Amino acid sequence: MVLRSRRCRRPAVAISLALLVLSGCSGGEDGDGESAAPQAPTVVKTSTGTFRGLHDDGVRTFQGIRYAQAPTGVRRWALPRTATAPKGVQQATRPGPRCAQAAATPGASPALSEDCLNLNVTVPGQVRKGEKLPVMVWWHGGGYTSGAGSDYGARRLADSHHVMVVTANYRLGVFGYLGLPGLDGSGNFGFADQLESLHWTKTNAEHFGGDPGNITVFGQSAGAMSTCAMLTSPAARGLVDKAIVMSGSCALSWPTGTLFPGAPAQTPYSTLAADQAAGVAAAKKLGCHGERTTACMRRLSVKKLVPLNQEFADHLAYNTPLLPKNPAKALSEGDFTKVPLISGGTRDEARSFVGGALKADPDSVTAKTYPQLLRSAFGSHAQAVSQEYPLSKFDGNAGLAWSTVATDSAWACPTLRGNQELARRTKVFAYEFADPDAPDVNGIGKTGLPQAAAHATDMPYLFDLGGKNLLHAAPQKQLSAQIIASWTSFARSGEPTAPDTDWSAQLASQGKALSLAPGHVRPVDTGKEHHCALWNKVTPS
Template identity: 45%
Template sequence: MHRALTTVGCVLTAVLATAWSAAPPTQPARPTATETVHTHDGPVRGAVHAGYRTFEGIPYAAPPVGSLRWAPPHPAAPWPGVRDATRPASACPQPAGEVPGGSTDEDCLHLNVTTPDGTGPAHPRPVIVWLHGAGFTTGAGSSYDAHRMATRGDTVVVTVNYRLGALGFLARGGLPGSGTFGLADQQAALRWVRAEIGVFGGDAHNVTLAGESAGGYSVCAQLASPAAAGLFDRAIIESGPCTGRPDRPFAPSSVPLAEARAAGADLAAEVGCGNSAHDTLACLRRVDVPRLLAAQDSDQQPAYATPLLPGDPAAAIAAGRFHRVPVLIGNNHDEGNGWAAGIVQAGHPVTPDTWPDIVATFFPAPGQAKAIVHEYPVHRTDGGPVFGAVIGDADFACPTARADRLLAARVSVWRYEFADQHAPPLTPGAPPFPLGAPHASELPYLFDLGGHPRDLTAAQHRLADTMIDYWTRFARTADPNGPSSPHWHRQTVLSLAPDHIVPTRTARTRHHCTFWNAL
C-alpha cells in the first residue's frame, strides 16, 4: 500500500493541479481587426477585441535549443518584417495535461500581453506579470485569458512561458545555471517587460510579479534571488507558500543543489548518458524531447545553493534576505481536498483502519504519523475530507501564515483566504466528497482558464469582480483597498466568499497551525 500511495501522490502532485483546463482552448479565428506595435526586436501585429487587445507568442529570449539547451536564456534575435502575434505560440515541453497532447517544442520562451483599449503614452498602466503553476512540469501562459483583469482593472497583463521539468531544472556539476533555468527564464521575461512594456501602454516602473502554486512559489524564489533585484515592484503569491518544505508532498518547494544534481545523474543514466558517455552534457543535448519527458521525475523543484538562488527561500525570508516590496499572499480554505479526492478515487479509501497507514506514507518521519492521527482523527468510513484538511493545513494554510508573519516584519502584507465552498469544479466528473474551495479554485475568478469562462452565479460574479478590484488596486498603489470593496485589514486574514467578504482572526486555529509549527 505504501508504494501504491506514494506513486499516486507523485502523479497527482503534477497532474491534478492542472486538470482545471482539461477542455482545450478554442482556436480563435483569425481576427478581423489587428494593431501593430514596435518593439526593439521588431514590430508585432496583435488582435483587437471588444475593449482590449492581445499580443501573443512574443519571444522574450532565444530558443533554448542545441547548445542553448540547459544554458541561461540568451536575447531573442530581431525579426524581419511584422511578426504575427494574433495566436499563442507553443507551450514549453511537457506531458499531456493542461496542454492537450502536451508539447515537445523547445522554441517556447514566449509571452503574451493583454492591454485595454485607449492606451496612451501619457497614462501608462500598472503591469501584472503572471507566472503559471502546475508543479514546474506543465502549464502555459496562454492558458490564462486575462482580458477581465485587464479591462476591469485597467492594467496590462503579461503571461509567461518558462522552461519546465528536466529541461528547466536539470542540475549538473560545472553546468552554469544548474537547477534554475526556469527561474532564469522568468527573470529574462521581467527584463523584457522593463524594456518593452511601454509600447503596450504599460508602466515599466510599476510591475507586479504574480503567480499561483508553482508560479506563486516562483514569486517567492524571485523575492529571495539577488539577480531579481529591481525587476518588480510588488508581489502576489497564491497558494505557493514561501516556507514550503520538500519533505512534505504536494506544495511546491526547492531542494539543495546536491539533491538536484543526484536527480540529474539519475536522469542522465536513464536516457543512456551516464558515466560511460564521453561527454554527458553533449549526450544529453542530443536526446530527443519525448525521451527526456518520459525519463524525468513527475515532481520538479528549483535548486538552491546556486548563484541565482543562493539559499532556500524559506530560510532567506526568515532571515529577512528578500527584496523589500509589498506582498499580497493567500491560500484556499480547502486546499488539499483535490488531492485527497484523487487518492480516494484511485482506490485508497480513508477509513479508521487505513488512516494510520495513509498518514505514515506521506509523513514518514518518526512520531509524526501518530501525532497527526491523534490531531486529525477519522471516525467514519468517509474520511477523505480529513485527509484533505491535513494536506491543506500542513502544506498551504500554515506555511502561508508563517510566510505572512515573516514578510510582514519588514514589508506591507495583505493576506487572504479564498473560501467559496461552492466554487465551480475544476475537474470533470463527480468527486467522492464535496471539495469546497480546493487548490486552484480561485483562478476562474481572475482568468478565463483555457479561454473558457466558468459558469458563475451572480454572487460569484460579484466576488470575481471584487477580487480583480483588490488584485489590480494592489498592483496600482500597493494597497488593495478602495471605496467599492469591503475594507481589507492588514492585521487580519480577509475571507473571500460570495457576498461574505469579511476579516477573520481564526484561520490559524482552524488550520491547526500551532500543531504543525510544533511538529
Template identity: 30%
Template sequence: MASVPTVTTELGALVGLAGDGVRRWRGIPYARPPVGELRWKAPRPPSLSGGVHVATEYGPHAMQAPDPMNPSAVCDEDCLYLNVCTPEGPVPEGGWPVLFWLHGGGYRVGHGEQLGDGEEFARAGIVVVTINYRLGSLGFLHLAGLFGEPEADAGVCGFLDQVEALKWVRRNISAFGGDPDRITVYGVSAGAKSVGNLMGSPLGTGLFAQAISSSGGADHVATPEAGTALARRLLDEVGCHDVEALRALPAKEFVEAQERILTGFQALWLWRPTLHPRVLPEVPIEPIRRGSAAGVSLLVGCNSNEGSTYALMLGDDVATAPASGVLNGILGDEGASRLLETYLRRVPDLKSAKIAAMGDERYGVPTQRLADAQSAYAAVYRYRIDIAAPGVPEQLDGGHGTETTMAWKTPLPLATQGSAVNPKRERAALLIHRSWVRFIRDGVADADGPEWPPYGPELRPVLVFREDTDLVLDPRSDERNAWGDTEWESGTWFPVT
C-alpha cells in the same frame, strides 16, 4: 473596425490584434530558443531585431506530457515566448500598471495562456504579460553534481527564464503603455512558489514592485544532493550519461523518461529548482525573513481545502497513502498524531484529516510563513478562499487551483456541468476579481467588500472569501499551532523508484 496595433520594441515593430476593448500581442520571443548547445543553459537574449514582425499567434508551450484536455496543443523545446494584453484607449500619464503572470502546474505542465490573455484585467486598466518557461527535466535537471561547473545553471533554467522574461518586460513594456516601475508578479501553485523564489533570489531584486502569491510559499527548492540524485535517475532512464550526447537527443525522450519515473498528479512536485550559489543561495524564505524583498507589497493566500483537488484526481486512497510518511517525517510520530487529532476537530474522519493536513503541508503552512516573513518589511494582505467558482461542484470548495478563474474573471466550461449558480457565490467571485484589480492598481486590497487591513503576526487578519465574505482574525489557529515552527525540505510526496 479596430485599427491594427503596432508597437516598437528592441525586437523591431510588433503587429498585434485589437478588439473587445483590448489589444493583444502574442508569441513574442524574450530569449533565444534553448535548443542544441543552449539546452540546460541560462537563457540568452533573442536574436530577432529590427524589421516588422506579426505577433498574433501564441508560441509553442514548453515540452511536457500530452494534455488530454487539449490534445492539439503544440509543445516544443523552442518555447521562450510571452504575450501582452493591454487596454484600448489613451495611455495615462506614467503608464498602466503591469501584471506579470507565472502559470502553475508543479513545474511539470502548464503554459502562459491557460487562463486566456487577461482581458478582464486589461479592461480594468492593467497591462497583462503571460509567459512560458522551461519545465520538467528540460528546465530543472541539476547536472552540476554529475558534470561540474559548466552545467551549473541546468537545475534552475526554468527560474532563469522567468527572470529573463521580467528583464525583457522592464526594458520594453513602456512601448505597450505599461509602467516598468509598477510591475506585480503573480503566480498560482508552482507559479506562486516561483514568486517566492523571485522574492528570495538576489536576481529578483528591483525587477518588480508588488507580488501576488496564490497557494505558494517560498520553500520548494531541492538541495544539490536531492537534485543530483534525481538527475542521475533521469539519465539512467534515458540510458545516456554523456552530456554532449544528451544535448543531441530529441527533447521528447526526456519528457517520456521523466513520465516513467512519476507521472500525472503524483509527479507534480518532483521537479523544482535546485539551490544555486548565485541564483538561489538558500531556501528563499530565509532571505525573505531578513528583508530581501523589503518594500514589495504582497497579496498572499491559499484555499481552505487544497488537498481536495488531489483527492478528486487521484482518489482518496492514493492521495492519502503518503500522508503518514510525510507527516511523521516532519513532526515525528507523536507530533503527526497530535496534528491529525487537531484536524479531526474540524473534519469528519481520519481520511479527511489527512487530506487537509497534506494540503497545508504543501500550501497552507508555506503561505502562512511567507505572510509572516514579508509583513515585517512591506504591506501584506492575506486571504483564504473557501468556495470554488460559481457553477463548479461544491465538493471542490476550497480546492487547489479553484480560485484562479474567479481572480481572472474567466468563464469556466466546467460550470455548465456543475450545480446551479448561487448568487452569493457570484458576488464573492466578483469581489475576488475586484480585490486583485485594486491591489495591482493601487497597492491595497480593499474593494467593495469588508474592510481588509494589512496583515501582521499579532492579530493575523485574513479575509475569508465565501458566500458571506468576512474578515477573520487568526483562523484555524489551533491547526497553525499544531504545526509549530518545524522546518522541512519540500519535495515530492510520492516515492521515486
C-alpha cells in the same frame, strides 16, 4: 495504474486545469468607453521585433511574442539569451508553442516544442492620453512540469481596471530544472526564463502603454513559489515593485504523503547537490554518463526526454548564483526584496491532491489506510493528530479527513508562518480564498469528496480559462469583481481596495487573513481555523 511517489504525486494539479480543454470564447462587458480614450494601435515595436496584435472584446492582445532565443541544440540547458528582432511585422494573433510537457489528458498528444520562450500581452483597447498602465506579470502554475501562459486569458483584468498583463512561458520539468555537475545554470533554467521575461517586460512595457516603474509579479502554485523565490534572488533586484503569491509561499513544507500517498517529505525547492544527483540518475537511465553526459543528453529527442519531466517537479535549485540561499531561509533572515505583497491560498488546498489520488486509486485513502498515513507523515505525533482530526469528525470520510490534515499541516499553517515572517519587514496583505462552490478546475469529479475551495479553484476568479469565463452564478461573479479590483488596485498603488472590502495589512502579523467567499468577505482567524497551534509543534518551520 501503478503509483510512484515522485512521478505521480500531482495527478490532479499539474494544473492540467481539466476545463482548459474546453474551446470557445467568453463574453464580457466592454471597457469604460470614455470618448476621450482613443483606440490604441495594434502594431507595436519592441526590442525583440515589431508585432501585430488584435483588438478583441475591449482589449488588445499580442500573443506568442518571443522574449528569448530558442533553447534548442547546444542551447538546450543553457541560460536564456535575449531574442534578436527579425525584420518586418510579425503576427502576434495566435498563442505560441507550449513548452515541452506530457499530454494534459489521456489520449491527447504531448507538447514537444523547445522553441517555446514566448509571452502574451493584454492591454486595454482604449487608452487615455498620457496614461501609464500598471504592469502585472503572470507566472503560471503546474508543478514546474506543465502549463502555459496562454492558458490564462487576462481580458477581465486588463479591461475592467486598465492594467497591462503579461503571461509568460518558461521551460518545464527536465528542460527547466535539470542539474548536472559542471553544467552552468543547473536547476535554474526555468527560473532564469522567468527572470528574462521580467527583463523583457521592463524594457518594453512603455511600448504597450505600461509603466516600467510599476511592475507586479504574480503567480499561483509553482508560479507563486517562483515569485517568492524571485524576491530572494540578487538577479531580480530592481525588477519588481510588488508581488502576489497565491498558494506558493516560500515557507511551504509537505510532510510525507501529504502531496500524494507515498510522496516523500519535501519543500518547493531543492539543493543544487540534490538536483545534480537527480540529473545524473536520470541521465544514466537514458544511457548518458561520464564526462560527456550533457552532450549525450542534448542529442536525445524531446519525445524521449518528456517522460522525465515529473522527475524534476519541485526541483528549483538553490545554492546557485541566481538563488544563493534556500528561499525559506532567506525569508526568515530578512534577506529578500522588501516590496508590498499579497500572500495567501485556498481554504481547502489539498482537496485537489487527495481527489487526484482517489481518482487514480480509490484504495489509497480509506478508513483502513488513514492511521498509516498519519504515522508516515507525523511519526510520534500521529496520535495527537488523530485526536485532533478523528474520522468521526468527518462522518467517516477518510479522504475528507486526510485532505484537511494535509491542507492544515502542509499549506495553511506554513503560509501563515511565512506571512508573519514577511510582515515583520514589509507590508503583507494576507488572504484565504474560500468559495466552497468554486468551479472544479482540477477535474477530480466524483471521488466522494465534497466540492471545495481546493488548490487552483481560485483561477477562474481572475482569468478566463480555455477562452471561457467559468463563473455563472451572480455571487461568484461579484466575488470575482472584488478580487480583480483588489489585485489590480494593489498593482496600481500597493493597496488592495475594492467595493465592500476592508483589507488591513495588520491581519498577516496577527496570524489572520481576509476570507474571500461570495457574500462573506471578512477577516478570519486562519490560525484557529486550521489548528495551527498544533501544527506549530508537529511541523515547526
